[in-house]
Amino acid sequence: MILEMPERIATPQLKYRTAPEVVAEYIRDAIYRNELLPGQQLQQEELALKFGISRIPVRDALRQLQGEGLVDLYPNRGAFVSNPGVEELREVFELRILLETYALKLAVPNFTKQEFELCSSLLTHLESVANRADWSRIDQAFHAALYAPCKQSRTLTLIDNLRGSVNRFYFLYLSPESYGPDCLREHRQILKACQKRDAVAAAGFLEAHLRRSLAEVESVSAVGR
Amino acid sequence: MILEMPERIATPQLKYRTAPEVVAEYIRDAIYRNELLPGQQLQQEELALKFGISRIPVRDALRQLQGEGLVDLYPNRGAFVSNPGVEELREVFELRILLETYALKLAVPNFTKQEFELCSSLLTHLESVANRADWSRIDQAFHAALYAPCKQSRTLTLIDNLRGSVNRFYFLYLSPESYGPDCLREHRQILKACQKRDAVAAAGFLEAHLRRSLAEVESVSAVGR
């Protein structure tokens, strides 16, 4: 199934895509989809061969991803998919609660009819999704669509990065069958409150949603070590 | 457990400083001190010559700084010191208020005697400082010392980046004579509330401090364009 998604990266008048961008996007996507696992090493030569380029633009891409918190670079040792411990996961989730409820509260008064419809249609799509990768992508799109009306680009970028660096753990051990129903119900609660223009309620549901996610991540994360 | 994860790298501490780090730190400092002005171009060759290295590690440093929001990179055009507009300044200040009051509230219960003394001594130093560069550095150190006891490294890094990307505007047109007294008084208010372990009051004073800073930045920023 092919879905039309809103363009994710706000490109400042870029006419074309540079090699480092292409590589960074590939790695970012692979990490989001858990095709590249936490702790896994990313070898420059291997990536360079895969894209038919030299290691220099690959290094640029890895630096970029380091800035987004997806990759850790150790001098003379290499690049590794970031693998935060439980405490760091908690820390990032608390930051997400802070920033995402903030963005949502700003967004609620600004929602247009089209923006509501986009959110609704994304939820409808979520119902019929069975595999992790698609769920992850559409879930991401739904949350992005929720916050987008706040119109604060730097805030949205920050939220994107924080989500990206921890959300993959939610999809690592769990299957859509297990988390699907809870997630969908919570998403609908949030959206409904937004449609009623009740920012405080929406933020409350969002916080509950995130705290439940954190609890699930914590429970499986403890097993993983 | 189906998936086996590689062991986490145990050594995040860096024994030595790499060339890109040295260059990044130099540029970062120069931007903080307003020796490099907003909008100014950073040429790779020039920086490479200055440090006696090639452009490759310079490029690494610029990528790093891009991730911190201090530098904007335009493909085939070059690197420029970031020059946020008034709306972006407002946005970042709101984020700072959100994150810094959050960190401070977490920090207040954790303060040790030594940490209070560090804050006090930094304020004492601030009294006898007359030039912008020193003021900026010690002001930065005071705020960092305020939030450090929250012990959340990722949060602290985020705050540092946000401060760095906008705080320099506060020192761009104003002189210590003009902003010194207000700043010092507000800093003392905040610290005193912390010492009384009154987190809510401390956060309130901090927010007022930041809002006044924003107002000053806005007033001169409008002139600067």
Next chain:
DNA sequence: GCTTATCAGATTGTATACATGTATACAATA
């Protein structure tokens, strides 16, 4: 047996050289 030393192979870091894109100045044209 356990720890430490050592060395080859592999991987990253950087310098150099070349390719490509961009900006400035000037000429050509309407």
Next chain:
DNA sequence: TATTGTATACATGTATACAATCTGATAAGC
């Protein structure tokens, strides 16, 4: 005069080559 096209200089992007560093396995020492 204003606009468009073109040449040149310059800065950035990337490939290649080489140097520095790390890893892992084997050997030496206690």
